[in-house]
Amino acid sequence: RRDVSELLKPMVTQISKGYMTKDQLISVIHYILQNGETAEPERFILDLVHYLPQYKEELMTIAQKLEQNGEKKATLKIACTMLANGLDRATVMKMTSLSEEELTQIRH
Template identity: 30%
Template sequence: FHYLLNGSEHVTVRFLQTLAERLPQHEGNIMTLAEQLKQEGEVKGFERGIAQGMERGKLEGRMEGRMEGRAEGRLEGQLEGKLETARNMLAEGMGLQTIMKITGLSEEQLKKISH
């Protein structure tokens, strides 16, 4: 009986309730064990839920980071392309206003690359 309660993870509260009904002289001890098993199960479930939540959070964080990184990389690439176009336009002698209008770059950005 002791092995059954301590050695098996498959003992259910329902089983212990049935056992308590059949062994009324041990009902108090059996029900105490049933409550302990129930609490342990709740704790294990809570811990498992936390672990799953943390893992999901990490996964979502990695995915979000990748998406942000890709978006940032695209924007940097687009800016670099505009700057290269502006350098070429400056080299051809085009005016700042025209270059700003065509590339969408600011006057400050153009001044940085024209020196």
């Protein structure tokens, strides 16, 4: 897996020269974030916003989705710890606002 930060400048160059449409940019970013490796995907998006302010709205939407995914993972981790420590499922659902379906994702 390649570090996505290595792709930033070549991507900006391609977009700046008009070689990539907005839809292609969004598709490529989704692909890179799913298949690349980075400790800070939000930083990658914010760097793109810096170089490509004309795509700020689309890029910030992706950043918000990343943030929401991170929050969901943290909530699932907390719920897993609660279950592992003997809290009943109903209490965990109430405290975390997770659904029964979401709790079934947890392996504790």
